[in-house]
């Protein structure tokens with residue numbers, strides 16, 4: 143009997159801005175099951191700032207890292223082009239924004255649109271933007287959660303791949319609620335990235351169909 147063909151392992155570049163626990167969840171899963179079974183490997187980790195735990199996690203894992211800071215460029219467009227160029231050099235199949243707190247621009251999206259995945263700590267389209275957890279709490283929502291989606295040229299408006307639900311408790315403050323969301327978010331991100339890497343997907347308008 144012919145051996146089952148092994149699908150190529152997809153190359154991931156992960157972008158971070160903070161503690162990098164979502165990145166760590168990806169690293170841990172790939173280390174646990176192996177890149178072949180997971181369907182993807184992380185080939186580089188990038189950030190928009192230095193001295194963050196997300197970069198330290200990548201360095202401990204022996205991965206190449208890079209930093210592109212907006213303030214080092216004359217314009218936002220130049221920063222965006224530099225980020226796009228650096229990410230491109232690692233030849234990723236997918237780029238994952240795992241707590242990357244910058245909106246990318248035209249050049250980045252022209253190269254990586256349709257293969258740039260973001261995770262957001264709210265149930266989109268509710269509570270987009272930088273304060274999704276705080277805004278859900280302030281609104282008095284009884285459930286919130288996290289959304290893994292493709293990035294388009296809006297703020298957290300791209301096609302949704304998967305969502306996880308978290309109940310809001312009366313005693314929650316922003317930090318307690320965010321921690322519970324992140325537990326679900328890390329599992330969801332690991333599951334979704336692996337699934338789209340292994341199975342492939344199509345984006346039909348707003349719908350993401352995993353093959």
Ligand code: GRF
Pocket residue numbers: 158159160161162163164165196240241242261262263324327
């Ligand atoms: C996540 O909740 C992400 O959705 C939000 O920032 C958090 C990043 O956490 N944008 P970490 O850096 O992966 O620990």
